[in-house]
Amino acid sequence: MFQIPIVFHPIYSQLTLPRNHRFPIEKYQALFDRVLHQYPGDFKVHQVARPVHEDTLAKVHVRSYINDFISGEISEKSMKRIGFPWTEQFVKRTRFAVAGTIKTAQLAFEHGIALNMTGGYHHAHPDFGSGFCVFNDLALAAKQLLDNDQASRVLIFDCDVHQGDGTATCCASDSRIYTVSIHCEKNFPARKQQSDWDIGVDKHLEDDAYLSIVSDTLETVISAFKPDFIIYDAGIDIHRDDDLGLINISTDGVFARDKLVFNMAKNMAIPIMAVIGGGYQRDIDALTDVHQQLPRAARAIFGVNNR
Ligand SMILES: [Zn+2]
Secondary structure, eight states, rough: OOOEEEOGGGGGGGGOOOOTTTOOTTTHHHHHHHHHHHHHHEEEEOOSSOOOHHHHHHSSSHHHHHHHHHHTTTOOOHHHHHOOOOHHHHHHHHHHHHHHHHHHHHHHHHHHHEEEESOTTTTHHHHHHBBTBSSSSHHHHHHHHHTTTSSSSSSEEOOOOOOOHHHHHHHHHHHEEEEEEEETSSSOOOOOOOOOOEEEEEOOHHHHHHHHHHHHHHHHHHHHHOSSSSEEEEOOOTTTTTOOOOOOBOOOHHHHHHHHHHHHHHHTTOEEEEEOOOOSSSHHHHHHHHHHHHHHHHHHHHGGOOO
């Protein structure tokens, strides 16, 4: 019986943060627990075995930045831009999370679909991090697939509400990777970078208009670029209750988006992997309800009764 691969490590949620820090670090464990509880038998769990190696990180990032972050020599100003205080624990968590996305790419190559229960560090640039992102797992997973000859044309399809500015700069010089970002124009980062295709939507956008943008964009890019692998950032900060999003997508809208992306990949027989991306609400249960739409959609499209 086919079980959809999901990648997890308890360290995803293990990060001691200053009191009142806005980042909902508990969400990863909460989502993982929810998936196992709600869909017993539908998913096969793959634990991340080891942290990502420096040489792998160097496929995208400059050595001095990698070394400074890992050793703790990185400046306080640089950490401020990332948004977390530097700790050994944070380094470990970061390296396991990135390793998780790379592992997810390998599993999707083998099985056609795989999900990482974290990931989507699209604000990480080659030589600096920002917006809760240190190393660009999306660009790294793409490079790894290309280097292993497991793909020749990788589409990074980023639907987080914030622009994938770091992914754009990390992949700018590589014509084998096509970067698409569908984001809210009036949102972080203030200074946008140039993806291969940027769609900056207006504030307060609602389900129907949003879903037709996602569908038309994906259809167009698949027929024009002809990817043989899709990396999907399924950020849910598009949700109407999100603290950092500015558009008005419902939970049903999130489910419909994830389903349409998976469905198009499946129909075109293109392997697809997804990361959960951004999502910010103080109420972890409510936030988990929205993140849960991704595994729910994967199950609807790739589940054993739908193959
Ligand atoms: Zn975001």
